[in-house]
Amino acid sequence: MNASDQVRAYVRTHYIAPARRAGASTVRVRAGEVHKALKWDLRRVPQVCAALSTRKFLESANLELLGKSGPPSGQSTTVEFTFKLLDEGKAPTREAHTPHAAGRVQDGSGLEALYGILEEEFKALGGGEAFLKAERAAWGPDPWEKIAMEEKLRRENAK
Numbered sequence: 001m002n003a004s005d006q007v008r009a010y011v012r013t014h015y016i017a018p019a020r021r022a023g024a025s026t027v028r029v030r031a032g033e034v035h036k037a038l039k040w041d042l043r044r045v046p047q048v049c050a051a052l053s054t055r056k057f058l059e060s061a062n063l064e065l066l067g068k069s070g071p072p073s074g075q076s077t078t079v080e081f082t083f084k085l086l087d088e089g090k091a092p093t094r095e096a097h098t099p100h101a102a103g104r105v106q107d108g109s110g111l112e113a114l115y116g117i118l119e120e121e122f123k124a125l126g127g128g129e130a131f132l133k134a135e136r137a138a139w140g141p142d143p144w145e146k147i148a149m150e151e152k153l154r155r156e157n158a159k
Helices: 003-022 031-037 042-053 055-061 109-113 119-124 128-139 143-158
Strands: 026-030 063-069 080-085
Touching (some): 003 026, 003 042, 003 080, 026 031, 031 042, 042 055, 055 063
Antiparallel strands (some): 026 080, 063 080
16 A cells, blocks of 8 residues: 555545544544654655545545645645545535635636736737846846956956
């Protein structure tokens, strides 16, 4: 049994099954608690977080991921997963695999809609590369160039 399978089995046995027996509709799982229970070293925290985020886990345990909280990296002992326990006979839908925010499914379609949004603005500025060169020039010289210029000035003033 690989590490991800160990995580999934542990959570099904120690979190999901007891919650179902108790008649709960949701269950929260903290990655750090699972990690500690499995007695792994800290390098394995991302493994726990990844295993609990997979479609394989959601389908095998008949769950819907309602939310995931914690640091932006999503790879910490403080990451907390909130799962909805689905009816045993009800198969989770594709939407059940992604957390919802403000009523929208976070499946990447919103980001995809932004593709090319600044295309016209960049064209008006002479293209993306020209825009970046102008921005870099506005910031002044490269720090190493600035040091070299200051050294040159010091030498000239010392004469």
